[in-house]
Amino acid sequence: MMTLSSCPLRFEMEDFFCSQTGSSIACNFASxxxxxxxxxxxxxxxLDRRDIVxxxxxxxxxxxxxxxxxxxHGNDNDSSRRVDCTLRLARNTINITVTDQGKGFDWRRQLGRTPVATSTTSGRGLxxxxRYGFAMRFNAAGNTLYLTKKIR
Incomplete structure:
Protein backbone atom coordinates (compact mmCIF):
# COMPACT_ATOMS: atom_id res chain seq x y z
CA MET A 1 0.00 0.00 0.00
CA MET A 2 1.36 3.41 -0.94
CA THR A 3 1.38 6.06 1.77
CA LEU A 4 2.54 9.63 1.90
CA SER A 5 5.64 8.66 3.86
CA SER A 6 6.60 5.88 1.44
CA CYS A 7 6.48 8.21 -1.56
CA PRO A 8 8.53 11.26 -0.57
CA LEU A 9 8.73 13.02 -3.94
CA ARG A 10 5.29 12.49 -5.46
CA PHE A 11 1.96 11.19 -4.23
CA GLU A 12 -1.18 11.11 -6.32
CA MET A 13 -4.72 9.92 -5.78
CA GLU A 14 -7.86 10.72 -7.73
CA ASP A 15 -8.68 13.78 -5.63
CA PHE A 16 -5.27 14.52 -4.09
CA PHE A 17 -1.87 15.29 -5.58
CA CYS A 18 1.32 16.17 -3.73
CA SER A 19 4.90 16.68 -4.94
CA GLN A 20 8.15 17.70 -3.26
CA THR A 21 11.46 19.28 -4.12
CA GLY A 22 14.38 19.81 -1.78
CA SER A 23 12.91 23.02 -0.39
CA SER A 24 9.18 22.87 -1.10
CA ILE A 25 6.07 20.75 -1.03
CA ALA A 26 2.98 21.45 -3.12
CA CYS A 27 -0.42 19.80 -2.69
CA ASN A 28 -3.53 20.21 -4.81
CA PHE A 29 -6.73 18.56 -3.68
CA ALA A 30 -10.50 18.40 -3.98
CA SER A 31 -12.18 20.24 -1.12
CA LEU A 47 9.45 18.85 7.58
CA ASP A 48 10.43 15.76 9.62
CA ARG A 49 13.01 14.98 6.93
CA ARG A 50 14.64 18.39 7.31
CA ASP A 51 16.42 20.17 10.13
CA ILE A 52 13.76 22.81 10.76
CA VAL A 53 13.25 24.38 14.18
CA HIS A 73 -15.50 29.13 3.62
CA GLY A 74 -13.72 29.62 0.29
CA ASN A 75 -14.96 26.58 -1.60
CA ASP A 76 -18.18 26.08 0.42
CA ASN A 77 -17.32 22.39 1.00
CA ASP A 78 -17.78 21.84 -2.75
CA SER A 79 -15.67 18.80 -3.66
CA SER A 80 -15.60 19.87 -7.31
CA ARG A 81 -13.51 22.88 -6.26
CA ARG A 82 -9.82 22.49 -5.52
CA VAL A 83 -7.33 23.90 -3.05
CA ASP A 84 -3.64 24.57 -3.74
CA CYS A 85 -1.20 24.57 -0.84
CA THR A 86 2.53 25.21 -1.14
CA LEU A 87 5.10 25.33 1.64
CA ARG A 88 8.54 26.69 0.75
CA LEU A 89 11.62 26.83 2.91
CA ALA A 90 13.94 29.77 2.42
CA ARG A 91 17.10 30.50 4.38
CA ASN A 92 15.43 31.53 7.67
CA THR A 93 11.81 31.59 6.60
CA ILE A 94 8.92 29.25 6.05
CA ASN A 95 6.40 30.44 3.44
CA ILE A 96 2.93 28.95 3.03
CA THR A 97 0.50 29.79 0.24
CA VAL A 98 -3.10 28.52 0.23
CA THR A 99 -5.45 29.25 -2.68
CA ASP A 100 -9.07 28.20 -3.08
CA GLN A 101 -11.43 28.53 -6.05
CA GLY A 102 -13.98 30.63 -4.19
CA LYS A 103 -14.82 34.26 -4.85
CA GLY A 104 -12.69 35.41 -1.90
CA PHE A 105 -13.62 37.52 1.10
CA ASP A 106 -13.13 41.02 2.48
CA TRP A 107 -9.95 40.32 4.40
CA ARG A 108 -9.39 44.02 5.10
CA ARG A 109 -12.62 44.19 7.10
CA GLN A 110 -11.96 40.84 8.77
CA LEU A 111 -8.48 41.81 9.97
CA GLY A 112 -9.80 45.14 11.24
CA ARG A 113 -12.36 43.50 13.52
CA THR A 114 -12.00 43.55 17.25
CA PRO A 115 -10.89 40.21 18.67
CA VAL A 116 -13.66 37.63 18.61
CA ALA A 117 -14.92 36.19 21.88
CA THR A 118 -13.55 32.74 22.67
CA SER A 119 -17.11 31.43 23.05
CA THR A 120 -17.90 31.91 19.34
CA THR A 121 -17.62 28.97 16.96
CA SER A 122 -15.81 30.83 14.18
CA GLY A 123 -13.83 33.96 13.40
CA ARG A 124 -10.76 33.38 15.55
CA GLY A 125 -8.48 31.71 13.02
CA LEU A 126 -6.82 34.73 11.42
CA ARG A 131 -0.58 35.34 17.50
CA TYR A 132 1.58 32.37 16.52
CA GLY A 133 3.95 34.76 14.76
CA PHE A 134 2.95 34.31 11.14
CA ALA A 135 2.95 37.38 8.92
CA MET A 136 -0.14 37.32 6.74
CA ARG A 137 -1.22 38.86 3.47
CA PHE A 138 -3.85 38.12 0.84
CA ASN A 139 -4.32 38.63 -2.87
CA ALA A 140 -6.80 41.38 -3.81
CA ALA A 141 -9.74 38.97 -4.19
CA GLY A 142 -9.11 37.31 -0.84
CA ASN A 143 -8.91 33.73 -2.10
CA THR A 144 -5.13 33.36 -1.68
CA LEU A 145 -3.47 33.54 1.71
CA TYR A 146 0.29 34.05 2.08
CA LEU A 147 1.84 33.17 5.45
CA THR A 148 5.46 33.77 6.43
CA LYS A 149 7.33 32.96 9.62
CA LYS A 150 10.98 33.27 10.60
CA ILE A 151 12.62 29.99 11.58
CA ARG A 152 16.00 28.98 12.94
Whole structure:
Protein backbone atom coordinates (compact mmCIF):
# COMPACT_ATOMS: atom_id res chain seq x y z
CA MET A 1 0.00 0.00 0.00
CA MET A 2 1.36 3.41 -0.94
CA THR A 3 1.38 6.06 1.77
CA LEU A 4 2.54 9.63 1.90
CA SER A 5 5.64 8.66 3.86
CA SER A 6 6.60 5.88 1.44
CA CYS A 7 6.48 8.21 -1.56
CA PRO A 8 8.53 11.26 -0.57
CA LEU A 9 8.73 13.02 -3.94
CA ARG A 10 5.29 12.49 -5.46
CA PHE A 11 1.96 11.19 -4.23
CA GLU A 12 -1.18 11.11 -6.32
CA MET A 13 -4.72 9.92 -5.78
CA GLU A 14 -7.86 10.72 -7.73
CA ASP A 15 -8.68 13.78 -5.63
CA PHE A 16 -5.27 14.52 -4.09
CA PHE A 17 -1.87 15.29 -5.58
CA CYS A 18 1.32 16.17 -3.73
CA SER A 19 4.90 16.68 -4.94
CA GLN A 20 8.15 17.70 -3.26
CA THR A 21 11.46 19.28 -4.12
CA GLY A 22 14.38 19.81 -1.78
CA SER A 23 12.91 23.02 -0.39
CA SER A 24 9.18 22.87 -1.10
CA ILE A 25 6.07 20.75 -1.03
CA ALA A 26 2.98 21.45 -3.12
CA CYS A 27 -0.42 19.80 -2.69
CA ASN A 28 -3.53 20.21 -4.81
CA PHE A 29 -6.73 18.56 -3.68
CA ALA A 30 -10.50 18.40 -3.98
CA SER A 31 -12.18 20.24 -1.12
CA UNK A 32 -12.71 17.74 1.69
CA UNK A 33 -11.72 17.45 5.33
CA UNK A 34 -9.97 14.14 4.59
CA UNK A 35 -7.72 15.89 2.08
CA UNK A 36 -6.87 18.53 4.68
CA UNK A 37 -5.61 15.69 6.88
CA UNK A 38 -3.62 14.26 3.96
CA UNK A 39 -2.03 17.64 3.28
CA UNK A 40 -1.11 18.21 6.93
CA UNK A 41 0.41 14.70 7.11
CA UNK A 42 2.41 15.32 3.92
CA UNK A 43 3.75 18.63 5.26
CA UNK A 44 4.67 17.06 8.61
CA UNK A 45 6.49 14.25 6.78
CA UNK A 46 8.29 16.80 4.58
CA LEU A 47 9.45 18.85 7.58
CA ASP A 48 10.43 15.76 9.62
CA ARG A 49 13.01 14.98 6.93
CA ARG A 50 14.64 18.39 7.31
CA ASP A 51 16.42 20.17 10.13
CA ILE A 52 13.76 22.81 10.76
CA VAL A 53 13.25 24.38 14.18
CA UNK A 54 9.58 25.36 14.48
CA UNK A 55 6.82 24.36 16.86
CA UNK A 56 5.01 21.54 15.09
CA UNK A 57 1.86 22.30 17.09
CA UNK A 58 1.83 25.92 15.94
CA UNK A 59 2.58 25.05 12.32
CA UNK A 60 -0.05 22.31 12.16
CA UNK A 61 -2.63 24.53 13.86
CA UNK A 62 -2.02 27.42 11.45
CA UNK A 63 -1.85 25.20 8.36
CA UNK A 64 -5.02 23.34 9.32
CA UNK A 65 -6.82 26.63 10.00
CA UNK A 66 -5.79 28.02 6.60
CA UNK A 67 -6.87 24.84 4.81
CA UNK A 68 -10.16 24.65 6.73
CA UNK A 69 -10.90 28.24 5.73
CA UNK A 70 -10.19 27.41 2.07
CA UNK A 71 -12.35 24.27 2.03
CA UNK A 72 -15.23 25.39 4.26
CA HIS A 73 -15.50 29.13 3.62
CA GLY A 74 -13.72 29.62 0.29
CA ASN A 75 -14.96 26.58 -1.60
CA ASP A 76 -18.18 26.08 0.42
CA ASN A 77 -17.32 22.39 1.00
CA ASP A 78 -17.78 21.84 -2.75
CA SER A 79 -15.67 18.80 -3.66
CA SER A 80 -15.60 19.87 -7.31
CA ARG A 81 -13.51 22.88 -6.26
CA ARG A 82 -9.82 22.49 -5.52
CA VAL A 83 -7.33 23.90 -3.05
CA ASP A 84 -3.64 24.57 -3.74
CA CYS A 85 -1.20 24.57 -0.84
CA THR A 86 2.53 25.21 -1.14
CA LEU A 87 5.10 25.33 1.64
CA ARG A 88 8.54 26.69 0.75
CA LEU A 89 11.62 26.83 2.91
CA ALA A 90 13.94 29.77 2.42
CA ARG A 91 17.10 30.50 4.38
CA ASN A 92 15.43 31.53 7.67
CA THR A 93 11.81 31.59 6.60
CA ILE A 94 8.92 29.25 6.05
CA ASN A 95 6.40 30.44 3.44
CA ILE A 96 2.93 28.95 3.03
CA THR A 97 0.50 29.79 0.24
CA VAL A 98 -3.10 28.52 0.23
CA THR A 99 -5.45 29.25 -2.68
CA ASP A 100 -9.07 28.20 -3.08
CA GLN A 101 -11.43 28.53 -6.05
CA GLY A 102 -13.98 30.63 -4.19
CA LYS A 103 -14.82 34.26 -4.85
CA GLY A 104 -12.69 35.41 -1.90
CA PHE A 105 -13.62 37.52 1.10
CA ASP A 106 -13.13 41.02 2.48
CA TRP A 107 -9.95 40.32 4.40
CA ARG A 108 -9.39 44.02 5.10
CA ARG A 109 -12.62 44.19 7.10
CA GLN A 110 -11.96 40.84 8.77
CA LEU A 111 -8.48 41.81 9.97
CA GLY A 112 -9.80 45.14 11.24
CA ARG A 113 -12.36 43.50 13.52
CA THR A 114 -12.00 43.55 17.25
CA PRO A 115 -10.89 40.21 18.67
CA VAL A 116 -13.66 37.63 18.61
CA ALA A 117 -14.92 36.19 21.88
CA THR A 118 -13.55 32.74 22.67
CA SER A 119 -17.11 31.43 23.05
CA THR A 120 -17.90 31.91 19.34
CA THR A 121 -17.62 28.97 16.96
CA SER A 122 -15.81 30.83 14.18
CA GLY A 123 -13.83 33.96 13.40
CA ARG A 124 -10.76 33.38 15.55
CA GLY A 125 -8.48 31.71 13.02
CA LEU A 126 -6.82 34.73 11.42
CA UNK A 127 -6.06 36.27 14.80
CA UNK A 128 -4.61 32.97 16.01
CA UNK A 129 -2.33 32.80 12.97
CA UNK A 130 -0.99 36.25 13.82
CA ARG A 131 -0.58 35.34 17.50
CA TYR A 132 1.58 32.37 16.52
CA GLY A 133 3.95 34.76 14.76
CA PHE A 134 2.95 34.31 11.14
CA ALA A 135 2.95 37.38 8.92
CA MET A 136 -0.14 37.32 6.74
CA ARG A 137 -1.22 38.86 3.47
CA PHE A 138 -3.85 38.12 0.84
CA ASN A 139 -4.32 38.63 -2.87
CA ALA A 140 -6.80 41.38 -3.81
CA ALA A 141 -9.74 38.97 -4.19
CA GLY A 142 -9.11 37.31 -0.84
CA ASN A 143 -8.91 33.73 -2.10
CA THR A 144 -5.13 33.36 -1.68
CA LEU A 145 -3.47 33.54 1.71
CA TYR A 146 0.29 34.05 2.08
CA LEU A 147 1.84 33.17 5.45
CA THR A 148 5.46 33.77 6.43
CA LYS A 149 7.33 32.96 9.62
CA LYS A 150 10.98 33.27 10.60
CA ILE A 151 12.62 29.99 11.58
CA ARG A 152 16.00 28.98 12.94
Missing amino acids: SLVNIDRTVDAVKNF ISQFELVFVLREALNNAVI NAML
